[in-house]
Amino acid sequence: MLTYVKILWVKNMTLIEENLNSCNLCPNMCGVDRIKGEIGICNSGILPKVSMASLHFWEEPCISGELGSGAVFFSNCNLSCVFCQNYKISHEGFGNEVSIEKLSNIFLDLQNQRALNINLVSATQYIPQVAEALLLAKKSGLDIPVVYNTNGYESVEALRILEGLVDVYLPDLKYYNNKYACEYSSAPDYFTHATKAILEMYTQVGIPRYNDDGIIQKGLIIRHLLLPGMVEDSKKVLRWIKDNLPIEIPISIMAQYTPVYKAKSIKGINRKITEKEYTRVIDYFFDIGLENGFVQDYESATSDYTPDFDLTGVK
Secondary structure (H helix, E strand, O other), rough: OOOHHHOOOOOOHHHHHHOOOOOOOOOOOOOOOOOOOOOOOOOOOOEEEEEEEEEEEEOOHHHHHOOOOOEEEEEEOOOOOOOOOOHHHHHHOEEEEEEHHHHHHHHHHHOOOOOEEEEEOOOOOHHHHHHHHHHHHHHHOOOOEEEEOOOOOOOHHHHHHHHOOOOOOEOOOOOOOHHHHHHHHOOOOOOHHHHHHHHHHHHHOOOOEEEOOEEEEEEOOEEEEEOOOOOOHHHHHHHHHHHHHOOOOOEEEEOOOOHHHHHOOOOOOOOOOOHHHHHHHHHHHHHOOOOOOEEOOHOOOOOOHHHOOOOOOOO
């Protein structure tokens, strides 16, 4: 009876029924029937779960600008990163389930707050529901860019559900070496899946286009988080980007890593990156001819940038 009530909350179940009755939305390929209440690796059900929706000022300048990005933080995750700064929502599942109509209204509320874009943070496990909510919101006047902010562990087939609905893709490219991907994120073949996904994202949105204020309207930006002891892995990630995508694609090199959650007790990653590690990766970026991107200051390695998830905009 509970599942039946939840289904009634959704006006158009086509995408949701097609994709959640044997869920293979991401490379985990769990195959569980989420419509019937079965739970896979991401621990997500039929309704999207949201921990916070508010103006966010800590993204790349072309996303946050001065007015802020309309960030919607989704609960749960298809990865199990031991160092996740958002573990309260990704691993512990803090948040509220919302109907498709409610999610649509959250997008519209952020637009009314003058958000520069709708920033979907870690929405992989809810792609069909998000697509339905975006369709509904666009019918009701949503006309600002939609940013899909992801860990990169995506299925190409699932991303195609978002084609025409997402304007800006903001994926991570975390690892090159499968050993690190498995050990720290429980993500077998991460690099293979993430690079295929990134190429699909590029096919959908192309190189970045900006408005007169320098705010991105469409296009791809790739993020890479520097991790301790992994300079050579970072170099291989940058080299792949250089060899496979146009020079106009910006790369956001993030130096904010600080050991939190399980990483605090794992040898090798229970420290911040050193200034030497930071400098070696930045130098390599320029040495191989990369030109466009963003670099966080070395001093950004702090947990101060982690949002205080408190159901703002969701209650």
